[in-house]
Amino acid sequence: MITVEEARGRILSALRPTPAEVVALAGAWNRVTAEPVVARLTQPPADVSAMDGYALRAADGTPHASLSVIGAAPAGHPFAGIVGAGQAVRLFTGSVVPAGADAVLLQEDATRDGDSVRVNEAVTGGRHIRRAGQDFAAGDAVIPAGRRLTARDIGLAAAANHPWLVVHRPPRVAILATGDEIALPGEPIPPGGIVSSNSHALAALVRAGGGEAIVLPVARDDDAAIGAVADQVLGMDMLVTTGGASVGDHDLVIAALQARGMTLDFWQIAMRPGKPLLFGQLGATPVLGLPGNPVSALVCAILFLLPALARLSGLAVAPPPVSAAVLGATVKANDQRADHLRATIVVESDGQLVVTPFPVQDSAMLRRLALADALVLRPPHAPALPAGARVEVIRLDSLGL
Structure with a gap:
């Protein structure tokens, strides 16, 4: 097993920003600039x-x-x-x-x-x-390349006399859920089956990250059905799969895609939740294989898919931002895997963040993740900590999730 940091680095090193395209200013919000926006006039033009x-x-x-x-x-x-x-x-x-x-x-x-x-x-x-030029002068780079455009940026580009902007194309991400037991919301649920939440949650996360999500039909636990996805992802910037990447007899994703030409970079991460995560290359399409458990899939998407979307979008990439907090309850010692505890946050009157992990951290409990405000980061072999101890957290609201 490799570490979270190594896995993220290997994923990002394999990705390149999407090509540039020219879009009307009115459609440029939330897109990422592919080149600097240079003022075409001086503002104000006179005193x-x-x-x-x-x-x-x-x-x-x-x-x-x-x-x-x-x-x-x-x-x-x-x-x-x-x-x-x-x-x-x-x-x-x-x-x-x-x-x-x-x-x-x-x-x-x-x-x-x-x-x-x-x-x-x-x-x-x-x-x-x-004074003339107090805001900016003709020739000034008023917006740098690699910036996701806000409403304020759109106003600035308009003031700089740009009706069109050169931006990166939004990454196109195909999402494939696998498993005989899966039914989509509203469909008949097979005996022993479950309703799939992963495709919808991941599609929303892709959109939050500035990408375009293409949700593929569920692939059954069959080599041919899973392998057929290779013909559906031509032109995609990434394929994201969920389920089928563990070690059971019906976990067929790796073998099925390798039979269609996928090269495997790595499989399994020293983390919890989300150990059975894979990354490879299917022709020109990177493949990120997430676990099937919904909490595991979303935690892995936060740690790996969001940075991947940033790289594909043309942004400078960094790990999810980390904040300091104190524990509102004790936590036990950690094993060899990095842990990501779902937790709530209370902001005290002095601004101190108090983070309290849920007492049960099962990776199938999606409601707990929906109620969570943060992930508490626990390094491998971290000791037990009492309430009041300082920890690092990823605030989910800081990610727009």
Whole structure:
């Protein structure tokens, strides 16, 4: 068995980002930039007023001074003249500051009387003026390559005058559940059978990770049925299987896919839950084989599939983020496998995270995972710990799950 860290490293080293494509700005949210977004203009393009008021020379902005209003400059209609001594031009937020002016008299600090305006409060040179290029200049890389675009980024790209963006294509992930006992939700359940949750949970996780999920029909415990998936995953960026990768007589995934040309990189991880995890290559398609137990499948997906999706999407890849917490209950000593305890979190008044593992950690108890806030990380051979001891956790809300 290999470690979690080695397994993740070997998976990621075999993956490459998906090709780039050009998409309309309106469809670029949550996509990953394949190249920097470079500003096509300067913002603001000229010195503009940050407030409603009057443009004037700072030297004329003394209390009780009376200035002649020689024009107005609504946003989008710059004043063509020059502001001279004793003169002012009416401005509005976003108005271009006219030549000759170097200060703005706020509307609330002025009294207008026909073509004159009186200064009620002294003005300061340069105040309330947004300088040309204050936000960015033409040629600036305003968004780097390898960034998942937020709504804020979309606004910035629009301001930089980009109607189209170059982004990575979303990874296409085929999901295959295996087993004679499996029925999809709403289907008749065979004797001794179960309703499959893995395909739906993994499809949701793939979408949360920025990918496109293609759920394949359930493959029965038959070499031909499992092997036939090789013809269905052409053009996929990854095949994810669940079940059939353990050591029982009906765990046929490895042999069936090897018969269709899959090369096996590794099988079995020193972790709990999720020991029977495999990774290989079926032609050009990477294969990640997850356990059949629903909790094991999802924990492995958090540790391995989410980073894989990040790599395929063009993101910089790191393990799931870890937070510090203290235990709300005792935990027993660990064996040679890394453990990932499902747990709840309480945030105390001082901000301290108190994490309490569920007393039963069965890998088939999906409800416990749904109620969990975190996974408590227990290294191999970790000693027993009392309540109050410090531990590391993966917060599930930080992953958008």
